[in-house]
Amino acid sequence: AGDGALAKRHRHLPNSHPTYFSRPITMVRARNCRFYDEHGRSYLDALNNVTLVGHSHPRLVEAAARQLGRLNTNTRFVYDVLSEYAERLTATLPDGLDVVYFVNSGSEANDLALRMSRYLTKREDVVIIDDAYHGYTSVVADVSPSRYRHYGKPDTTHPTPNPDRYRGRYGYDDPQAGAHYAAHVTETFDRLAAEGRAPAAFLFEALLAGGGQVVLPPGYLAPIFQTAARHGAMTIADEVQVGFGRLGEAFWGFETQDVVPDFVTMGKAMGNGFPVAAMVTTREISQAFDPAGRFFSTYGGNPVACAVGLELLNVVEEENLQDNALRTGQYLRDVLAALAPRHEIIGDVRGQGFYSGVEFVLDRETKEPASEETLIICERLKDRGALVYPTGPAWNILKLKPPLTFTPAHADEFAAALDAVLEEGW
Numbered sequence: 184a185g186d187g188a189l190a191k192r193h194r195h196l197p198n199s200h201p202t203y204f205s206r207p208i209t210m211v212r213a214r215n216c217r218f219y220d221e222h223g224r225s226y227l228d229a230l231n232n233v234t235l236v237g238h239s240h241p242r243l244v245e246a247a248a249r250q251l252g253r254l255n256t257n258t259r260f261v262y263d264v265l266s267e268y269a270e271r272l273t274a275t276l277p278d279g280l281d282v283v284y285f286v287n288s289g290s291e292a293n294d295l296a297l298r299m300s301r302y303l304t305k306r307e308d309v310v311i312i313d314d315a316y317h318g319y320t321s322v323v324a325d326v327s328p329s330r331y332r333h334y335g336k337p338d339t340t341h342p343t344p345n346p347d348r349y350r351g352r353y354g355y356d357d358p359q360a361g362a363h364y365a366a367h368v369t370e371t372f373d374r375l376a377a378e379g380r381a382p383a384a385f386l387f388e389a390l391l392a393g394g395g396q397v398v399l400p401p402g403y404l405a406p407i408f409q410t411a412a413r414h415g416a417m418t419i420a421d422e423v424q425v426g427f428g429r430l431g432e433a434f435w436g437f438e439t440q441d442v443v444p445d446f447v448t449m450g451k452a453m454g455n456g457f458p459v460a461a462m463v464t465t466r467e468i469s470q471a472f473d474p475a476g477r478f479f480s481t482y483g484g485n486p487v488a489c490a491v492g493l494e495l496l497n498v499v500e501e502e503n504l505q506d507n508a509l510r511t512g513q514y515l516r517d518v519l520a521a522l523a524p525r526h527e528i529i530g531d532v533r534g535q536g537f538y539s540g541v542e543f544v545l546d547r548e549t550k551e552p553a554s555e556e557t558l559i560i561c562e563r564l565k566d567r568g569a570l571v572y573p574t575g576p577a578w579n580i581l582k583l584k585p586p587l588t589f590t591p592a593h594a595d596e597f598a599a600a601l602d603a604v605l606e607e608g609w
């Protein structure tokens with residue numbers, strides 16, 4: 184059955200469509216933190232940033248089925264679950280951020296935030312953090328790393344240095360690292376303003392995902408927000424990967440840096456794998472952009488999406504999952520860091536909550552990325568029943584984004600598998 188699925192996929196999907204692993208696994212089902220393949224083999228999921236509350240959570244399955252069996256239609260109709268969900272969702276955000284635009288993907292959410300910021304400022308340029316990925320629509324591909332960008336358009340994207348304290352100019356030992364990296368962003372704003380092209384927006388993630396699992400240095404975003412305000416630019420927090428309690432210490436990533444953005448975009452974990460996404464902003468911004476209906480999404484905020492999203496918020500709260508992300512996330516990093524003395528290839532272990540990176544290097548002095556090795560390590564881990572995948576500009580970083588239900592026993596199991604793979608060599 185597996186070969187059939189793969190062969191058909193190759194016939195009917197683009198050649199470039201990625202699969203995890205050189206010998207992909209055909210998955211049949213998944214429950215909580217484990218996948219099961221067509222042969223009944225199980226795999227620990229340390230990789231999947233979509234299933235926030237664990238795979239096939241019974242309460243979400245029930246919520247989706249119940250709503251699908253009762254009412255599912257487009258969002259021009261009025262129904263309770265949308266209003267209730269919007270109320271619950273905005274209650275998790277700082278005061279003022281209470282207008283929700285429901286969409287279907289993280290890309291759409293970012294696209295809409297960019298569109299609004301450009302419309303309202305009447306400017307085109309956007310300042311981003313280097314190496315960050317923001318999605319696949321034409322607009323957001325243009326603010327993602329260059330390999331995703333389109334051609335033939337004037338370049339309005341301005342990357343600023345990745346504030347990576349492992350590789351960058353300012354290290355973990357520099358308490359001013361955040362201020363130094365922020366100063367580069369301010370320079371970019373000032374230079375653009377001097378050229379008569381002050382930016383429309385600053386777009387950021389509160390922990391860089393594709394940028395290499397980089398934790399923002401303390402004191403990084405606050406001065407950038409001051410700069411943006413001084414230049415009349417808007418701020419967009421891309422919470423597609425980091426939101427919903429994953430970072431442990433706060434429900435939203437931007438809260439870890441004590442800033443409040445104009446726009447918050449969210450997706451992925453929001454529906455635990457069911458497509459639910461949104462962009463949230465203030466009433467004032469919303470009214471300035473959209474007094475007479477410049478936006479409508481047929482499926483964004485459909486009843487089933489809202490029922491699933493609402494139940495996810497209930498589960499995160501009732502199962503104390505944000506707190507587990509804080510505690511067990513740190514435990515996972517501790518057991519992984521404990522492997523470093525025995526395995527030279529481990530250059531850095533970092534992260535916040537259940538969002539961690541293990542960076543592999545060929546040499547701890549030169550920090551030359553162990554890119555090929557990282558992919559092989561992931562393949563070997565898969566053979567041992569633990570799923571994780573590389574990320575980062577050089578693809579030499581394991582990104583660990585397990586469900587928030589991951590336990591210390593799961594963390595030990597993962598660390599034991601990694602230890603065995605590194606012991607075995609390649």
Ligand code: PMP
Binds near residue numbers: 287289317388
């Ligand atoms: N922003 C970030 C930070 C992402 O990681 C992604 C997806 N990987 C997106 C936006 C785009 O989300 P989607 O694939 O749901 O459109």
